[in-house]
Amino acid sequence: MKLLGCIAVLTTLAGAAVAAEIPQAERRSGYSFMTADTEAMQDEDTANPGMLWVLDGEALWKRRAGAADKACADCHNDARASMKGVAAHYPAFEKTLGRPVDLEQRINLCRTNHQQASPFAYESRDLLALSAYVARQSRGMPIEAGSDPKLAPFVEKGRELFMQRQGQLNLGCINCHDDNWDKKLAGSAITQAHPTGYPLYRLEWQSLGSLQRRLRACITGVRAQAYDWGSPELVELELYLMSRAQGMKMEAPAVRP
Amino acid sequence: MPSALINVPAKAKRGDIIEIKTLMSHIMETGYRHTASGEVVPRDIITSFTCRYNGTEIFRTDLYPAIAANPFITFFTTVTESGKFEFEWIGDKGFSETASASITVE
Numbered sequence: 001m002k003l004l005g006c007i008a009v010l011t012t013l014a015g016a017a018v019a020a021e022i023p024q025a026e027r028r029s030g031y032s033f034m035t036a037d038t039e040a041m042q043d044e045d046t047a048n049p050g051m052l053w054v055l056d057g058e059a060l061w062k063r064r065a066g067a068a069d070k071a072c073a074d075c076h077n078d079a080r081a082s083m084k085g086v087a088a089h090y091p092a093f094e095k096t097l098g099r100p101v102d103l104e105q106r107i108n109l110c111r112t113n114h115q116q117a118s119p120f121a122y123e124s125r126d127l128l129a130l131s132a133y134v135a136r137q138s139r140g141m142p143i144e145a146g147s148d149p150k151l152a153p154f155v156e157k158g159r160e161l162f163m164q165r166q167g168q169l170n171l172g173c174i175n176c177h178d179d180n181w182d183k184k185l186a187g188s189a190i191t192q193a194h195p196t197g198y199p200l201y202r203l204e205w206q207s208l209g210s211l212q213r214r215l216r217a218c219i220t221g222v223r224a225q226a227y228d229w230g231s232p233e234l235v236e237l238e239l240y241l242m243s244r245a246q247g248m249k250m251e252a253p254a255v256r257p
Numbered sequence: 258m259p260s261a262l263i264n265v266p267a268k269a270k271r272g273d274i275i276e277i278k279t280l281m282s283h284i285m286e287t288g289y290r291h292t293a294s295g296e297v298v299p300r301d302i303i304t305s306f307t308c309r310y311n312g313t314e315i316f317r318t319d320l321y322p323a324i325a326a327n328p329f330i331t332f333f334t335t336v337t338e339s340g341k342f343e344f345e346w347i348g349d350k351g352f353s354e355t356a357s358a359s360i361t362v363e
Contacts, residue, residue, distance in 0.1 A: 046264035055260035206326035
């Protein structure tokens, strides 16, 4: 009986602990959870390994591809001007599909529709390089993703996914990233799920990786079946997370431990 | 061609000690990992890095499998004259890359 009482109390506590979203004033980028050494690595372009992908992306931007024999630069000219602030608006609503697409999907839509080339595989070096190069042009600019009213139902779907418990561990994203972001998990900071720096270089990955890679790793971590690359659910989650971070500064390509 | 990032100050005074930073794009596959089907993933690492200052070797290091991907190598040198730093990375599978940076000494 005593044990049952304890369980009842714990359940009530757990229920009460499901807090609202993180207040605006307490929002922090993953950057502020890092050691000074890792911050320095991100801050200096010649020490930030993500810049290797940016360099590759710059070359790809100018390289012709596909049956149309066109390069990104043939339509968009100098990315430093034309792509400024673009990544801060992604995922964005795509009229022809009637749903949001993330930056990687936008690049692949451009490849298939305008360059008449085959799309890059998710997490391929070329796709990461081009998305890093485009995202780099928004560094320091405030995130504005999710402000388009057409996106509202998709932000809401992403929010529901963020709240939903799943997997063998029966955890929702919210249980760590809203309720326990000030604590640690296996020695690492949990952080607040503000995706300010993607695609980013994780020292653990020894590579650049997309937000979808991060999300799939988290979902696998709670022992649930991860959504497929490019699935609407992942894009909705990306969209919700970016809308949580509205107004925070873009850091791509960031460095994280 | 793999990307490299080099950080050498453009100008320095004679006798100054400067820091040189280099970052080379490389997977640094250890040779100790296996695929899902049990085959060994062959070793693919950078094995040696050298820096020459106006033709004279001033820094050399050997690299081993425990070094992380995209090796970041930094070192210090005393500036003696204007000229060129030449960097060379050599590795498995015929990997051979060079880069250079110039410095003006006042």
